[in-house]
Amino acid sequence: MTKSDILQGSLDLLVLKILSRRAPLHGYAIMTAVEEISGEVLRVEEGSLYPALHRMEEAGFIRATWITKDTGRRARVYELTARGRKQLVSEEARWTAVMGAVQRVLRLA
8 A cells, every 4th residue: 555545535634633732833834744643654745735725625624825935935824713613523533433343343354
C-alpha cells in the first residue's frame, strides 16, 4: 500500500488537526508537519494538498491570508475557522468509527 493510499479520505482530517495545533501555516509547513508527526509514514503530495486547501477554504473550514516573510517573500498561510473546528470534531468522530470497524474486522478475520 502506498503512502497516498493511506491518506485517501483522511487528508482533510490531518490538515484540520495540524492547523488546530500549529496555525497559521503555509502549505509546505503542513506537508512537513504531516510527515514529521507521522514518523515519516505519511506523506502529502502538493498535487493533493493544494486542491484540498482550496476546497476547505471554499467550505469555510479554513481561512487563507497572505503574509510577507522576513526574507521579503510572500506566503499564503492557513488557519482554522470556527466552522473548521466543528468539522474537525466531526471528522475525528468519523475516523474513530472507521478505525473501530476496521479493527473489528481484523479481529474476526
